[in-house]
Amino acid sequence: MALSMVYDEKVQEKPSIQMVSKSQYAINRSALNLSEAVAKSEEEGGGCRWLMQFSLLAVSSIDLNEVSLFGNCPSALICCLMDYLKEVEGKRVHDPLGRKMSKSERRILVPGPVIVGAGPSGLAVAACLKERGISSLILERENCIASLWNLKTYDRLHLHLPKEHCELPLMPFPPDFPRYPTKHQFLNYLEAYAKRFDIRPFFNKTVVSAEFDPRSRLWQVKTRGFKKEEEIVYQCQWLIVATGENAEEVVPEIQGMNEFAGPIIHTSSYKSGDSYRGKRVLVVGCGNSGMEVCLDLCNHNAFPSLAVRDSVHVLPQEMLGRSTFGLSMWLVKWFPVRLVDQFLLLVSRMMLGDTARLGLNRPKLGPLQLKSLSGKTPVLDVGTLAKIKTGNIKVCRGIKQLSCHTAEFVDGRVENFDAIILATGYKSNVTSWLKEGNMFSEKDGLPRKPFPNGWKGECGLYAVGFTKRGLLGASLDARRIAEELSVHRSWPFQHVRHDNHDL
Numbered sequence: 001m002a003l004s005m006v007y008d009e010k011v012q013e014k015p016s017i018q019m020v021s022k023s024q025y026a027i028n029r030s031a032l033n034l035s036e037a038v039a040k041s042e043e044e045g046g047g048c049r050w051l052m053q054f055s056l057l058a059v060s061s062i063d064l065n066e067v068s069l070f071g072n073c074p075s076a077l078i079c080c081l082m083d084y085l086k087e088v089e090g091k092r093v094h095d096p097l098g099r100k101m102s103k104s105e106r107r108i109l110v111p112g113p114v115i116v117g118a119g120p121s122g123l124a125v126a127a128c129l130k131e132r133g134i135s136s137l138i139l140e141r142e143n144c145i146a147s148l149w150n151l152k153t154y155d156r157l158h159l160h161l162p163k164e165h166c167e168l169p170l171m172p173f174p175p176d177f178p179r180y181p182t183k184h185q186f187l188n189y190l191e192a193y194a195k196r197f198d199i200r201p202f203f204n205k206t207v208v209s210a211e212f213d214p215r216s217r218l219w220q221v222k223t224r225g226f227k228k229e230e231e232i233v234y235q236c237q238w239l240i241v242a243t244g245e246n247a248e249e250v251v252p253e254i255q256g257m258n259e260f261a262g263p264i265i266h267t268s269s270y271k272s273g274d275s276y277r278g279k280r281v282l283v284v285g286c287g288n289s290g291m292e293v294c295l296d297l298c299n300h301n302a303f304p305s306l307a308v309r310d311s312v313h314v315l316p317q318e319m320l321g322r323s324t325f326g327l328s329m330w331l332v333k334w335f336p337v338r339l340v341d342q343f344l345l346l347v348s349r350m351m352l353g354d355t356a357r358l359g360l361n362r363p364k365l366g367p368l369q370l371k372s373l374s375g376k377t378p379v380l381d382v383g384t385l386a387k388i389k390t391g392n393i394k395v396c397r398g399i400k401q402l403s404c405h406t407a408e409f410v411d412g413r414v415e416n417f418d419a420i421i422l423a424t425g426y427k428s429n430v431t432s433w434l435k436e437g438n439m440f441s442e443k444d445g446l447p448r449k450p451f452p453n454g455w456k457g458e459c460g461l462y463a464v465g466f467t468k469r470g471l472l473g474a475s476l477d478a479r480r481i482a483e484e485l486s487v488h489r490s491w492p493f494q495h496v497r498h499d500n501h502d503l
Contacts, residue, residue, distance in 0.1 A: 020066035048169035105222070106232045112136050113238035113462075113485065114221050116210070118145045120190060121465030121474040122242035124168045127197040131170060137234065138242075139223055145201065146190050148246055148426075149183060152268035156296050157183040160288055160380050162323045166471045168193055171477055197317075210239060211353040211435035212459045219460065236472075237460050240481060241434065244465040244474075245446065246426035248456045252284070256402035267293060273300030279418040281305070282407055284399065286312050286360065288377065290423030291384040294393050305415065306388075306408075309398035312360055313367040313378035314385065315344060316351045324380060328368060341366025352381065358388050359395035375468035428466070436461065455480050 056146050113129065115122045117448060118140035144150045145303050158180045159166050163173040166186075171193055177185055193199075204226040205435055211220050219239040223232050249266045273296045281297055283290050286308045299306040316326050324344070331340045344367055355362065367378040387393045397409040408414045428445030439447055439457030447454030451467045455477040462481045467473030 009249045022254055041387050042183075047326065047331040065378075083151075096318055108232060108234050109218075110234050110236040112236070113240050114139065114219065114234050114236040115240045115242050116207050116221070117242035117244060117247075117465075118142075118203075119148060119242065119244055119465070120146060120168060120471055121244055121478070122240075122479035123190060123194055123199055125240055125242060125462075125464045125481050126199045127171075127193065128169050128478045129485065130197050130199075132482050132486040134482070134485055136240075137236075138199065139207055139221070139234070140203050141206040141207040143203045146187060147197075148244075149187055149190070153183055154218050154267065154270050154293065155272045156184070156292070156294065158382075159186060160317070161325050161470065164325075165325060165486060171196060173305055188298060207433050209433050209435055212239075212461070217459075226295070226475075238462065238485060239460060240462045240464060241430060241440075241466075242464045243428070243430060245428050245468065247429040247445075248427055250424045250427050251420075251422060252424055254284075254399055254402055257267045259404055260402045260420065261404045262417065264422065266422045266424070267428075273302050276302040276419060278302065280416060282307060282396075282399075282415075282417045282420045283303045283423055284420065285423035285425065286310075286379065287425060287503075288379050288423070292378050292382060293421060293423055295382065295384045295387060298387050298392050304392075305394040305396050305417070307399050307409070308359060309365040312350065313362055313370065314360055314381055315316050315348050315367060315378050317380040317382055319344075319347050319351065332368065337368050337372070338366065341368050344368070352385055353389075355385070358385070360388075361396075371468075377468075439463065452476070456484065 059213070112135045115126055115138045117138050118138050122138050123138075123145060126138055129136050140147070142151065160180070162179050163177055163181055163433060166181075167173050168190075173181065173189055177189075189402050205223040206225075207221055208224050208231075209220075209222045212218075213220050216235070218235045218237060218432055219238065221234040221239065223234065224230065225232070249268050270293060273293075276297055277300055280303045282305050283294050283297070284307045286306055290306060291314075294304045294306050318324060319327060328340060328344065331343065335343075345362070365373065371378065384393065388395060395406075396413065396415070397411045400408045400410050402408075402420075405416050405418075406414050407417055407420075428440075430440050430445040431442050434440060436457070439449075439461055440463075441448050446466050446468075447457075449462055451469065451473065455463055457463065462484075464477040465474040465483060467477060469476075
């Protein structure tokens with residue numbers, strides 16, 4: 001649909017709003033027609049990026065703040081451009097004629113922020129921005145939202161924290177959801193969230209690089225589509241990194257891995273224990289995922305062993321009738337963290353017993369202190385310890401080496417196994433594509449500044465979902481970024497204004 005026709009439709013959607021003057025209306029349509037022509041030229045490899053900027057200048061030179069065709073949206077015509085760019089991009093991707101594009105990079109100027117990642121963090125910041133009238137564009141490498149939850153989680157997964165601590169901004173969970181929603185319930189919630197705020201990411205767009213250009217004062221975000229030869233550069237004033245702490249699997253190097261005869265998979269590929277019935281399975285890693293995978297294997301009549309290299313805090317999921325997490329957050333408001341840690345460990349020992357006798361040694365620091373300093377999350381027991389106590393799950397020391405069918409542990413013990421599952425977690429991949437060395441650490445791909453100051457960088461760079469505090473921390477980041485951009489924003493090319501007050 002022609003861009004000017006989109007504009008006409010938006011005008012018709014709210015007839016109760018006072019219409020612009022005829023002369024101004026003609027100017028608006030002319031600017032949009034120019035933008036459409038330039039976009040079409042750009043699509044055909046015309047390389048008219050500066051003309052596109054000129055057309056945006058023509059649109060933005062109007063006092064857009066008083067054109068209220070989109071309710072709270074601060075820039076009706078800019079929104080038309082954003083919608084049109086999405087429509088053009090969608091048509092181009094699904095073009096049945098397979099038109100050949102220019103070998104040179106296509107460039108698209110984005111009037112609002114570009115968000116990298118359509119997980120819960122990306123959705124949260126997009127919704128908070130939209131609430132404040134700011135349109136954004138989300139780039140997602142997979143073909144769905146929340147790809148980690150959709151594609152890389154096991155079937156029995158539930159939220160480990162109560163739903164009130166996991167909801168995204170502006171929309172609570174449905175009241176009929178259980179206290180700990182299932183994976184599928186959480187995904188349904190995210191789909192409803194995206195629909196409510198009309199969040200429509202660009203899927204199959206892998207960001208290969210993002211770099212700030214000091215000459216144009218714009219971020220250059222280069223993407224590669226489903227067909228790897230297809231490259232597009234999105235230019236924007238604000239870049240929001242929402243790829244999170246769990247973008248790539250961590251696969252440790254274990255001596256003899258290539259010699260092991262059975263399958264070795266990461267938990268990102270594990271769905272259920274159904275295919276492991278009757279098999280001896282070694283699970284490497286004793287975090288929440290490793291403990292729950294062991295429990296799932298037990299429930300499917302497999303024989304799991306848990307390789308534990310480091311010390312770990314295991315706490316009951318609930319204590320004194322409340323969630324352990326919620327109780328902890330309440331207590332730290334009134335008491336020192338060290339005192340709260342002592343209380344948690346005392347109650348845990350009363351409820352779970354001495355975990356060291358099971359081969360699960362506790363760290364010297366308390367669970368909250370350790371979480372604050374290192375980001376290491378305590379394990380919330382959902383039934384695994386009971387299986388360890390009955391001998392259904394064996395606890396082993398760290399692995400020294402693997403051979404054809406066996407694993408030798410650091411204490412000299414040797415056991416036979418049919419399969420190995422790596423519950424070794426995930427890591428950030430930001431440093432592999434973001435060409436910036438100030439905000440993110442090259443060591444771990446996380447913000448250098450500690451919480452709560454890691455959300456804001458320089459030159460319009462922001463981060464959401466890197467707090468090591470789960471969905472609660474991501475929601476806090478999203479609200480801060482939206483507030484920052486709504487208060488301090490200076491929309492591209494909108495500094496030229498008319499004195500025409502007939503709008």
